[in-house]
Structures are given as structure tokens and as C-alpha cells.
Amino acid sequence: MRGTDLVKEAGAIAFGKTQFFSHRRCILIAAAMQFDTSNSITTLAKNLLAHHEFVIDVSDWEEVIEMQRRFENHEGSIRKIAQLMKSLIVKFPASQNTWLARIIAVGGISAVRVIDIISPTLTPTSVALSLNFLCDVAEQSSSSQELMHAVLSTGKVLLSGCSMDTLTAVTTPVQQRLRKPPVGASAQQKEQYNAIVVVWLTILACRINDTPFLEATIEQQAQVLATSTSAMVHDFVCESMADIARNKSIQQSEKLSAFAANCIKVTLTSGAYGKKKAHACGLAGVVLGLGVKSLRRFNVIPQIVAASKDKQAQRSGVMILIEQDLQVSF
Numbered sequence: 001m002r003g004t005d006l007v008k009e010a011g012a013i014a015f016g017k018t019q020f021f022s023h024r025r026c027i028l029i030a031a032a033m034q035f036d037t038s039n040s041i042t043t044l045a046k047n048l049l050a051h052h053e054f055v056i057d058v059s060d061w062e063e064v065i066e067m068q069r070r071f072e073n074h075e076g077s078i079r080k081i082a083q084l085m086k087s088l089i090v091k092f093p094a095s096q097n098t099w100l101a102r103i104i105a106v107g108g109i110s111a112v113r114v115i116d117i118i119s120p121t122l123t124p125t126s127v128a129l130s131l132n133f134l135c136d137v138a139e140q141s142s143s144s145q146e147l148m149h150a151v152l153s154t155g156k157v158l159l160s161g162c163s164m165d166t167l168t169a170v171t172t173p174v175q176q177r178l179r180k181p182p183v184g185a186s187a188q189q190k191e192q193y194n195a196i197v198v199v200w201l202t203i204l205a206c207r208i209n210d211t212p213f214l215e216a217t218i219e220q221q222a223q224v225l226a227t228s229t230s231a232m233v234h235d236f237v238c239e240s241m242a243d244i245a246r247n248k249s250i251q252q253s254e255k256l257s258a259f260a261a262n263c264i265k266v267t268l269t270s271g272a273y274g275k276k277k278a279h280a281c282g283l284a285g286v287v288l289g290l291g292v293k294s295l296r297r298f299n300v301i302p303q304i305v306a307a308s309k310d311k312q313a314q315r316s317g318v319m320i321l322i323e324q325d326l327q328v329s330f
Contacts, residue, residue, distance in 0.1 A: 027054055028063055028084070035083035037076075056084070058092050065102050072110035082117035089121045100126050104133045109147045112137065116154040124166040127158055131170055134158075135177040138196055141184045148192040152199055159203040171204050191230035198224055198233065202240035206247060214244055215255040222259055225278045234278045238285035245289025260286045260298045268307045268317035276317050280324035 031054060033045040064084055071077035085103070089096050100122070103114050115122075115130045122130060134151045137143055143151070159167065159174075178197045181190040198221065205217040221237050221244075228234065241259070250256055263283035267276045287294050295301060304321055307314035 024060070025063055027052060028060060028067070030054075031056065032067070032077075032080040032084045035080040056087055056091060058088070058095065061088060061095070061099060061102075064088065065099075065106065068103065068106050068110050068114060072106065072108055075109075075113065078110045078113050079117060082114040085114060086118045086121055089118055093121075093123075096121070096123060096126055097129070100129060104129070109144075109150050112147065112150040112154050116150070116157055119154070119157050119161055122158075122162075124163070124169060127162050127166050128170050128173070130158055131155065131174055132177075135174070138193055139177075139182040141182055141186070141189065143189065145188065145192060148189065148196070152192075152196045155196065155200050156203060159200060159207070164207070167204065167207055171208065174200060174204065191228060191233055194224050194228050194230070194233045195236050198236045198240050202243055206243050209247055209249060211249050211253065214247060214250045215253055218244060218250075218253075218255045218259050221282065222262065225263070225282050226275075228278065229274050231277070234281040237278075238281040238288070241282055241285025242289040245286050251290060256286065257298070260294075264298065264300065264303055264321070267321050268303065268314050270317070273316070273320075276320050277324070280317075280320045283321070284324045 027049070030045050030048050034042055034049065036042050036045070064081065067081045068078065068085075071081060085099070089099060100115075100118075103111050103118075112134065115133070119127075119130070134155050138148060138151050159170075162170070178200065181193045185193065201217050201220060205214045218241075221241060224233060225237055228237075244250060245256065260283055263279040263286070266279040267283065270276050270279070283298075283300075286298075287300075290297075300321070304318050308318045
């Protein structure tokens with residue numbers, strides 16, 4: 001049954017048990033099914049639970065954590081089980097740290113997805129433990145693309161949703177953990193790691209709204225554009241630079257102006273299409289964040305006109321700038 005859907009397991013148990021709801025595992029499966037995306041299944045599960053006067057208990061945790069292990073490879077089931085775990089944590093908050101350790105011990109993508117769901121209930125200590133676990137997963141060279149994507153998403157949820165006090169406490173540890181890609185990682189995993197760095201550090205910088213931190217993040221984004229060949233990472237840089245540029249404290253920064261100027265220069269002069277595209281994405285983010293008037297501030301249109309009369313490298317850069325940057329401006 002490992003990795004199968006909750007509905008299938010519930011049916012299998014039902015065939016073998018005359019009194020379905022006399023078995024706690026069965027009623028816990030029904031309790032998880034109340035979080036299904038189907039209204040009919042949700043209604044049926046809630047009616048069954050009401051009929052049997054189900055009340056979740058601290059003693060149910062062992063069975064629920066076992067459900068996480070059994071269905072670890074089935075995303076839909078894990079999300080329903082995570083909602084059940086969330087109910088337990090809300091009802092018995094004193095057990096949160098112990099239970100989180102058990103969730104993390106199961107590991108893999110199921111633990112990452114569970115943390116995503118239970119994140120609103122987590123204490124500052126639990127948020128820090130969760131982020132440390134996510135960093136551990138991201139640094140493993142064996143982590144799959146799907147797992148890295150889940151790490152990025154869950155970290156984004158944690159950093160966006162935690163209190164400012166918690167955010168301040170985790171900022172330095174997270175920055176330290178994200179300094180270098182994992183040793184022995186493939187080129188693809190390094191790109192996925194870059195995406196995590198771009199997104200997480202942008203959230204930290206924008207929420208803390210500290211000018212030196214924002215400027216350091218801009219420099220870090222420039223380094224990513226200079227080395228990354230992934231369109232996915234470039235898109236994340238675009239979104240992140242838009243978020244950064246919306247911060248009033250950074251809008252007149254020389255660092256931001258220098259970033260935009262470098263993006264224009266590389267897009268127009270580089271002989272490599274990938275670098276042109278990457279830096280056009282970076283400029284698009286700044287323009288998106290500051291607004292269309294920033295095209296005048298950075299002298300974009302005159303540079304496009306001049307480059308259109310220049311050599312092939314410049315002319316191709318013009319087309320990329322028009323496609324990428326003017327598109328987000330109008």
C-alpha cells in the first residue's frame with residue numbers, strides 16, 4: 001500500500017473489516033478525507049465523523065505520523081494528512097517541537113509538504129528548525145528537481161508568513177546557509193539552488209526593509225545573472241528585482257541604478273544570447289518595480305535607438321530589450 005491514495009486504502013480496509021469505524025486507523029483516514037478538494041467527499045467524511053462523534057486525541061499522533069510514512073510519495077494524500085497534523089498541533093501546542101522533529105525524521109518531500117501546510121501554527125523555534133531542515137535538503141546533491149521546487153516554495157511560505165521578530169532571528173542563519181551551492185551538485189541542481197537563494201533572500205531583504213541589506217541583495221542578484229544559464233532563475237530574478245525596486249528606501253539607490261545600467265550594457269553588447277536574455281530579465285524587473293517612467297531615468301530608449309544602428313550584437317540586444325522590457329512596461 002506504500003504511496004497509494006488514502007481513498008484506496010480506506011476501501012481496502014473496509015472490505016476486510018465488518019465494523020469499519022471500530023478501527024482507529026479507519027476513522028483517522030476519514031478524518032483526513034474531510035480535507036479533500038472534492039465537496040462530495042468532504043461532506044461525506046464530515047457526516048461520518050459527526051455520526052461517530054469523532055474527536056481527535058493526542059494519542060492519534062503515532063498513527064498520523066505512520067500515515068505520513070505510508071503515503072509519502074502521494075502529494076494529494078500528504079496534503080490531507082498534513083491538515084490533520086495541523087489540527088493536532090493546534091489542539092496540543094505543547095507537543096509541537098517534538099512532533100515537528102518526528103515529521104522531519106520521516107524526511108523527503110513529504111516532510112517539506114507537511115511543513116508548508118502546518119506553517120501558520122509554528123512557533124519561532126519551530127520556524128527556525130524547519131528552515132534549517134529545508135537548507136539541509138537543498139544542500140543534498142541527491143535532491144530531485146521536484147524536491148528542490150518544494151523546498152523553495154515552503155521556505156517562501158515560512159519567510160513570508162512568520163512574525164518580524166522570528167524573521168529577524170532567522171535572517172543571519174539563513175544568509176549563512178545560502179552562501180554557496182552544495183558541493184558535488186549537478187549543474188541543474190546548482191541552478192535550482194540559485195533560485196532558492198534569489199527568492200528567499202529577496203523576501204528577507206524586502207520584509208526587513210534595510211537599505212544596506214537591500215543593496216547587498218541587488219549585488220547578489222547581479223552575480224546570479226552573471227553566472228546562471230537557467231531561464232527559470234532569470235525569471236525569479238525579474239520577479240525579485242521588481243519586489244526590491246518597489247521599496248521606497250531603495251528607489252534612489254546608486255546600487256539599483258548601477259544594476260540597471262549593467263543590465264542594459266550586457267544586453268546590448270554581449271555576444272552570448274543567454275547573457276543578453278538574463279540581463280534583459282533583470283532590467284525588466286527593475287522597470288516593473290519602478291514603473292514606466294524609469295525607462296527615461298535609465299536612458300533606455302535613446303540607447304535602444306543608438307544600438308539599432310550599430311553592429312549585429314547590439315541590434316539583437318535591441319530586439320531582446322524590446323521583447324522583454326517594453327513588454328512589461330505597457
